[in-house]
Amino acid sequence: MSRGKGKQREDLKQEDVSQAVVIADSFNVRFGPITDRKPRTLLPVANVAMLDYTLESLTSAGIQEIFVFCCHHADKIKEHISNSKFSSLTSSTVSTIVSDGCMSMGDALREIHDKSIIRSDFILIYGDVVTNANLSSLLEEHKKSKQTRGNNAVMTMVYKSCPPRHRTRCQEDDVVMALETSTNRVLHYQKVADHRKFVLPKEVLSSNNEVTLRYDLLNCQINICSPQVPSLFKDNFDYLTRDDFVRGILENEEIMGYTMYIKVIQDQYAARISNLHMYDAVSRDILSRWSYPIVPDNSFIEERSSVTYGRHNVYLSNDVTLARGCELEKSVYVGRGTSVGSNTVITNSVIGKDCRIGENVKIDGAYIWDNVTIENSCRVESSILCNGVVLYDSSHVSQGCILSWDVKVGPSITIPRGTRLKSSPDDEEDDFGEDLPEADQATKENAHHFGSRSQAYLFRLTQDPTDSDEEEEDQLIHDMFGLEIQSESESDTETDLDESSEDNIMGDDMDVFYTEAIDTLKKYKNLKIDGTSTENLKFEINSLKHSYNINIRDLYGLITKAIIDLPMREDANLDGNQLLSSMKQNLTKYQALIKNYVRSGESQMDCLHSLEDFCQTNEKVQSLFMKLLHHLYDLDILSEQAVIKWHGLPPMGDNTELHVSIRKQVAPLIKWLQEAEEESSEEDSD
Amino acid sequence: MEFQPIVMAGGPGSRLSDLTVKCPKALLPIGNKPMVWYTINMLEKAGFEEAIVVVQEEHCEEIKNQLMDICAVKIRLDFFSLDDDEAGTADVLRILGEKDKIKRDILILSCDLITDVSLHNVANIHRTYDASATLLLSQLPSQYYDVPAPGVKSKKRLEKDFFGFDEKGERILFLTSEADVEESIEMKKSILRKHPCINIKTKLTDCFMYFMKKWVIDYLIEYKTISDLKGELIPHLVRKQFLKPKKSDKDLPKPDQSVIVETTKADILSFSKSEEYADEIRSMSTWIDHRGDMEDCFHCSKIRCYAYLQNEGVCLRANTLSSYSESNKQVGMGPVKRKVQKIFSALDIGKDKDVHIHPSATIKEKSQVGADCLVAEGALIGERVSIKKSVVGKHCKIEDKVKITNSVIMDHVTVKEGSNVQGSIISAHSLIGEKCDLKDCIVGNEQHVNPMGKYTNEAIVEVEKMMEI
Structure with a gap:
């Protein structure tokens, strides 16, 4: 596709190969304790691993070389890729880069710089981004714009316009940007999540005729980078995240002369599942087809070929057993081999493979993964139940709970809001996934019983006595x-x-x-x-x-x-x-x-x-x-x-x-x- | 009429002080017409039948005389003379309000505005959004202000204002002048939430044309601290747009002892009364001014400031020396000549485009008067005179072999033989001696410039006045 327009000789050389770097690690423990056993990028969203969404958009955009960068549970990611269709594609090669010591995106890029695999402009994307945007055209646009913007335009950040307080806007990415109106060059960048005011330096206004302040941007976490980006990270060891990078580039703009631009997409979908809130939001978006063609009934992943789409956004796999009188209200996806008992009501939820859901169960806004058993008269509200979870009779899981792998609770117990449970008491095998300096700890809370047949232990983030909580x-x-x-x-x-x-x-x-x-x-x-x-x-x-x-x-x-x-x-x-x-x-x-x-x-x-x-x-x-x-x-x-x-x-x-x-x-x-x-x-x- | 026009012609013209010693600013000629005439003429063309003209008491008669008799203005003018020359523009409005002169919503204009904007465009914005105040902003003038000014060189730069607009570029969300900003500008997140895309423009000039609701005057009467219109009242209104209405007592939690007892004056919101059915109509209508949330129209803010941006045509404020001399040139010639002629097609300025020289003017042989010049009635121009890009006033006497370029020669000026005048402003009744050479100078009223004098970038004005300075 690049050949066709290769009139300029210098560009021909660069456009030879299109590359992408996928960061398949989140470098945090927001999904704890789930991420103890599986890296975040392999967790299912609408019954498909997050990484598959990212790889699908990259490969379907015709990106030729894809590097998946993994640290935590690297072997599992490797295995996942080699078992998936992405390992056998002819148009794209997907290769993994493993590094254990990485603590941030910055470290990853430094590692990539050392390996000197980047030959041209590339797409930098997280492994948990769901998008239907045309990535190759974004890459093209970045390359082309260099003619006007100069070679010092190091990065094009992709944003989607989306009003403040939209469900799919991540609270942490609450950013106000000052842009040059005519070019979308970033002039100033401020995170305002914890601030009441946005502060715009005077010189931004004095030196520009027209400045646009934008608060209606959703950070898609897709960046089109010029080849010098990894070396910039290499030069500045304090760049940990993209925010650090953006700030650094803006601060040193006069000295180094590097510039950054944003690209605002309007009609396409892109969002990163960066925390539980976003997990919920993106799942809903997929079920309500905002991300079309990335929807459950589209068979881009083989095993999905059997999903049928009914009205009110109800998706059913073909061997689902629905008892008489059970009701799937709206936005529900039920996976293969699952059975649902009579008089059970399910709304806004995703249910995985081979689950058994009893009678008179109410499920609203829940994400139930594979092999989960929910006995009669249980209630589940806005929670995540991982593989192998068992809810015994008449249990009630309140909003915002996480029941990690193989947790068993009940019978007749109410799990209060926001509780995170895991199945093993504590862990000598400190196998925490994406551990951070403030590594988490599971605390033995014998005081908490979650029902007579329960196998559940409270998980909480470390109490740091020195720091105010x-x-x-x-x-x-x-x-x-x-x-x-x-x-x-x-x-x-x-x-x-x-x-x-x-x-x-x-x-x-x-x-x-x-x-x-x-x-x-x-x-x-x-x-x-x-x-x-x-x-x-x-x-x-x-x-x-x-x-x-x-x-x-x-x-x-x-x-x-x-x-x-x-x-x-x-x-x-x-x-x-x-x-x-x-x-x-x-x-x-x-x-x-x-x-x-x-x-x-x-x-x-x-x-x-x-x-x-x-x-x-x-x-x-x-x-x-x-x-x-x-x-x-x-x-x-x-x-x-x-x-x-x-x-x-x-x-x-x-x-x-x-x-x-x-x-x-x-x-x-x-x-x-x-x-x-x-x-x-x-x-x-x- | 829907609006009551008020022409502010009482300004001292502090930035034109070399010219306004003998002649009030409003009467300084632009293209051989007193500048206030252009404003009045615009109102006349727009169909207004009456207007209030605010003038200084001492100049009242003179201005009345000029407008009524010499320019034959048809519109009914109500001259309001001020005896206080310290009063700011907002003070003037307050005085007018107190004297019960203001009956309706108002249109405020400055006497130094030369523009071809159609008033109805600005008024339509005002009506569409039921605005509290609507401004005319123009991005044109900056080019005119940057030209070198005659007279003593000053280092003053044009002050920039920062205007923040909503997505459509009509509502003013924020307004501050560059000089008032120290290091940074703060913007509340709540404003950003309502208007997530704000466009800040830095090259706009406030043209001093304001449509305003009558309640603003009532508010001014109550709050006496505001004395300037452009610098204080407008920014104040812009800021108050996001004032949240205080909760009425019944909304407050009842057993609330911790509330500080307030003794409030009626706040600005209580002044802004909307018309009887306006709110109701708005609530029933599907029209809305924003998208992205489910809030009511205008986010329920009662005070709203809008602006009309003029992007093409002529827009000048003759309030500095450079813009004054520039507006003379623009009116007489240049690329905008035809447009100006179209608007000001009355009387002698270009009904027919060749008549840039008044029929009663006499021009002797071998003299050249460029098509971009204006020569007024009774002017006498000698032999081998060359006049380019200049305006020559009434009954001027230009003797032989004089060269005039880029200059403004007011009425009754005599320029003696062989002089060379470039880029200068020569005030009325002055006399320039033989073989003078003036470049970028200002010559004050009734001055005599000695023969053979050579001046560059100087202000030749009355000695007493110089002493004062």
Whole structure:
């Protein structure tokens, strides 16, 4: 195909062979613990390994030399390729490069530079990209554009236009780019995921007539690189990822003169499965045929030849057994040899080969791989169940769970949100896949039983005692793909807040935080509160705290207040003793949560002040105030010292009257406390 | 009429100070017409029947006289004289508002705008989006501002403004002048979320033509700190577009004691009242101004600033020396001559394209007057005179063997024999002595340049004035 237009002699030489480098490693553990046994690129998406999608788009685009770069589980990738059709193609050669010590894409490119296999412009792509874009024309375009852009145009990054908050946009790739309008040259690049503002340096504007800021770009993780890219990585050892590279090139633009461009594709599909959220999004996109012709019923992988496509995006392999009365609602793909019992309802899900699904099962948004057994009356919501998982009778898997290889849970158990389970307790054979410096660890949690017949152990990322656990929480929140709806509403309110910030008043943030906190508590109302759910609740509240920028000292009070407030919000007619008892109930129920926040003497004081404020606005609370204090004291949330100290404080605001009346009201309690303290101190002195 | 035009002709012309000593800026001639005439003429052509002209009290009579009598303007002009020459353009609007002069939405124009833009194009943008303010921006003028200016050389560069537009290039999302930016520009993510593709243009000039809602004046009356229109009010409005309406009390969580008690003035949003049915119509209509999310039209923002970009034709603001002398040339000649003639086809400027010389002017033998020149009535041009790319005012006397190139000669100027005038501006009633050589100079009102004088890049103005400086 290159011959046809080879008028220019110099280009002829370059266009001799088209090359692509596939990075078949993710260099992280987001899919843990699944990736203990299999590299991420071999995990199935719509029952086909991710790598196959990438290789299919490369080979069908006529790329002649494809290098698959693998580190972790390299042997498995090799084996997979040699067993697939890609090993026997005549038009393309697929070869693997194995390197064990690689920790990043940068390392991989340095390795590739050392092997000096790159002869011309090449496609750099991850092994988990699903795309129907015409890669060869992208490569052509990059080569051609060099005539106008010069040889220093080192990279064309491929983006797809896609509005912010689109489901398929990866949250980590939240990037704003400043481009030269006429050429799409990248002038400035900023990740804004954790920022409220985008900062554009002045000189970008002063030196260009027209600049476009784009926030509507989805990073396809496909890059068309010039041959000097590997050597640039070689020269700069601190380039680990493409982001580092982009930043480095832009910073040194004046010195080195290298430029970068982007190509925006409109009608084609491309996305990288970089985390669980994206796994969910891309799977849905494939089932709803956005990636056509890469869809389950298209037989680009041999074993798929037997899939039929029905309406409502239901895909059935030919030897599926469906019992009478089972319902496949929409966007469902059921793999070969699977049987589904009667009265079972399945929506938005992919089910692999040879699974057995019982009766009265509900499956929504779940990814069930091969050989999974789900017994009668189970429920699965937005989770991944790997090969060999068994759910015994009446088990319930909540959103965002991962049940890794051969995990067995149940019967009659509820797995709380975002739980990750593995089947072997701990591992001397530290066989972790894509291990990072902060390598993960499975913790033996004997306290957790996941049903009487269970074989499951909790997997969690390492608690790093030196580091504040904020980052890790963020990480977890990002990864719980089941929680997508909620995280979106969060950012929604954040937007609104942003706008008001011009005339910012602190109160606004607090209000919204408070309502959100109440909502969060309501959500947990019907759940049993145990260790995990308290943890989860804590995560949610912490994340709320971060997103609304709530001072930790305000948080103490707000949380206690919210818990007391909750019963009143649910039933405004409650009165007197009824109200008190439900408040007490709530306090008892959430005491672990409160204690997590309200610990030090200072935090207790903050809590007390906040409650006092609460009294000022709410008469019911005022009338019950002493009893509530007493209860808090009984629960060991408030210490007697704190209460007494608080009692002795002078009025803070202008509402002296109320201050006095509250003091009066609680006087008996104080008296009792003082006596008790005296007694105890007497005892102590004895 | 839908809009009430207000012509700002009271400006001191601070950047033309060498020329405005004796003559108000609004009356400085461009192509032998006072510059304010062009603005008024544009309104007249667009079908306006009346306009408010804001002038300084001292110049009121003179301007009235010029416009009414000499230029025979038909439109009904309501002269509003200011006694305060410190008042900024927004202050002027406030004063007009307080005096209850403003009844409808307004169209504000500067007296120094020379353009062939069709007003209805700008007005249509204003109407389509029911905008709070609509600006006329032009990318043309930069070429004119870069030409060397007559008079003393200054190093002042044209100030750049950064305008950020939405995808369609009509709504202004962000506006800041280069001088106000220190190192970087910050942009809120919430704005980017609503408008994920923002186009920033840096080569645009604000032409000082604004369509504006009446409520903006009410707002100005309440908030007295804003005194400049271009520099303060417009950027203020642009910023406030993304102000979120404060929650009304009933939306707030009830038992909320932590709220700081506010004593607020009515905020800007409460001023922006839309017409009775506008919101309702919009909610029922399928028309929407954006895509990519499910939000309502305009993302419910009540304040909206738009711009019309003029890409071709003429657009000049004669507010600096270079643009002033350039606009004289443009009006008289050059590639845009015909266009200008078409627009300003009234009176003596080119009804017929050969009549660039007024019939009453006398030109003696062997003199050459280029087709790109304008010679006004009663001018006397001697023998062997050569005039190129210049404008010669009324009753000027150009003696023999004078050479004039690239210059503006105002009314009643005498240029004595054998002088050479290049790239200069000679103000009214001046006298240039024999065999003078002036290059890129400014000669002030009633100045006498001694014979044989040679000047380059100088301002020859009244001595007292020089002393003041």
